[in-house]
Amino acid sequence: MTEIRRDTLEQQTFFDAVGGEETFRRLVHRFYQGVSEDPLLRPMYPEEDLGPAEERLALFLMQYWGGPRTYGELRGHPRLRMRHAPFRVDRAAHDAWLRHMRTAVDELGLEERYERQLWDYMLHAANFMINAEDEQ
Numbered sequence: 068m069t070e071i072r073r074d075t076l077e078q079q080t081f082f083d084a085v086g087g088e089e090t091f092r093r094l095v096h097r098f099y100q101g102v103s104e105d106p107l108l109r110p111m112y113p114e115e116d117l118g119p120a121e122e123r124l125a126l127f128l129m130q131y132w133g134g135p136r137t138y139g140e141l142r143g144h145p146r147l148r149m150r151h152a153p154f155r156v157d158r159a160a161h162d163a164w165l166r167h168m169r170t171a172v173d174e175l176g177l178e179e180r181y182e183r184q185l186w187d188y189m190l191h192a193a194n195f196m197i198n199a200e201d202e203q
């Protein structure tokens with residue numbers, strides 16, 4: 068039987084386990100490719116260039132999953148619901164956001180347990196961000 072050291076299992080962060088910064092950069096880059104072509108989401112992003120938004124989401128996710136804490140150094144406490152208040156996040160926006168994230172997560176080709184953990188988080192976080200009823 069292969070011996071697996073306890074500390075390698077218990078001390079590795081999710082961030083490290085899935086491949087560190089490179090993985091999160093790939094995830095968020097693919098996600099924003101989808102957003103850039105989305106007729107509902109694209110107009111919501113205030114800046115012409117999606118690069119800075121891509122950077123913020125990548126840094127946030129890396130920090131959340133146990134990587135470098137650069138997001139906090141640059142942006143302070145995430146307070147994500149508050150930061151989304153200026154944007155109309157209804158069910159349609161939520162669905163569109165998750166659709167692009169689904170593609171991006173799938174393309175990472177993670178081990179199933181990591182994929183599931185990451186996806187569960189995205190589902191919960193996206194639901195938490197809803198701040199408006201659907202337009203009739």
Ligand code: HEM
Pocket residue numbers: 108111112113114119120123124127142147150151154155156160161164165189192193194196197
């Ligand atoms: C549910 C649909 C969502 C929509 C329509 C949406 C839309 C937006 C928009 C328009 C921005 C401003 C772009 C910028 O300047 O950064 C933003 C920022 C951001 N979003 Fe979302 N978002 C959604 C869900 C989420 C979720 C689920 C997360 C986290 C897992 C997230 C994390 C962030 C972060 C970290 C920022 C930058 C915050 C900062 O200013 O530091 N968003 N989002």
